[in-house]
Amino acid sequence: MKEKYPVIDGAETFFYKGNEVGILLSHGFVGTPQSVQFIGERLAEYGYTVLAPRLPGHGTHFHDLENCTYDDWFAALENGYHYLAKECSTVFVLGQSMGGTLTLKLAHKYPEIRGIVTVNAALSLPAFEYLKDSQVPQFLPEGEPDIKAKGVYEITYDQTPLKAIHQLQALMASTPRLLPDITTPILCVKSSVDHVVPPENTAFIYKKVNSKVKDLITLENSYHVASMDNDKEQIVENVVNFVQQQLAKELIASNS
Numbered sequence: 001m002k003e004k005y006p007v008i009d010g011a012e013t014f015f016y017k018g019n020e021v022g023i024l025l026s027h028g029f030v031g032t033p034q035s036v037q038f039i040g041e042r043l044a045e046y047g048y049t050v051l052a053p054r055l056p057g058h059g060t061h062f063h064d065l066e067n068c069t070y071d072d073w074f075a076a077l078e079n080g081y082h083y084l085a086k087e088c089s090t091v092f093v094l095g096q097s098m099g100g101t102l103t104l105k106l107a108h109k110y111p112e113i114r115g116i117v118t119v120n121a122a123l124s125l126p127a128f129e130y131l132k133d134s135q136v137p138q139f140l141p142e143g144e145p146d147i148k149a150k151g152v153y154e155i156t157y158d159q160t161p162l163k164a165i166h167q168l169q170a171l172m173a174s175t176p177r178l179l180p181d182i183t184t185p186i187l188c189v190k191s192s193v194d195h196v197v198p199p200e201n202t203a204f205i206y207k208k209v210n211s212k213v214k215d216l217i218t219l220e221n222s223y224h225v226a227s228m229d230n231d232k233e234q235i236v237e238n239v240v241n242f243v244q245q246q247l248a249k250e251l252i253a254s255n256s
Helices: 033-045 062-066 070-087 098-109 126-131 162-174 176-181 200-208 232-255
Strands: 014-016 021-026 049-052 090-096 115-119 139-141 159-161 186-191 214-219
Touching: 014 033, 021 033, 021 070, 021 098, 021 232, 033 049, 033 090, 033 232, 049 070, 062 159, 062 162, 070 090, 070 098, 070 162, 090 098, 090 232, 098 115, 098 162, 098 176, 115 232, 126 162, 139 162, 159 162, 162 176, 176 200, 186 200, 186 232, 200 214, 214 232
Parallel strands: 021 049, 021 090, 090 115, 115 186, 186 214
Antiparallel strands: 014 049, 139 159
16 A cells, blocks of 8 residues: 655654563554654653554545555554564564554464553444445544543544545454454553543453453543553553563563
């Protein structure tokens, strides 16, 4: 898929070279790496190597997004994983919203991933349900990002292509059947109030995955785009604890 428009300033892929522990970050639908920038910067401060790829059709123009499939989005995240796997000895993956859905798909394909974190991962979007079998309109107006904190600006589009919504729906529909086969250690993060993705999505993921190591935390002061909201530092702290716990287990296992 070839994009025709330039990347919006601030929406670019970012990479921070650190230690042998890599953390791959995925933004959500109509978002950009900017939405996980704070998380990435803070994790880099802890010394981790961090990569947040810009998914195709995102951060340019909604006409580019119209020509993308969810396979394009997954391929971009997969390429990011392969890059980090070459740079680092251990890789973790964190995904926000649709990025969380893609993260589950990635963990299903690559069980050697050391751990995953989903933040308000999307398996259903009630607001889009009526569009499932619709062919019009070609574009829909995009509302304000669902962020509780005041004065936060997220780079996004003012219109969303119907074709892209259908791709998102197809991705979400194909994901639940993968969950029982996922055994990767997982940290599930959900906002108690989310006006985009019902928090029950995360509870369902937590219940259905077959990971021996799994945890569920609830954010009480953030909405859907939690990676940019009031609890973003809490997310970082929980991710760091999760990563360190998995690394400690790995170290103990190697020495036993």
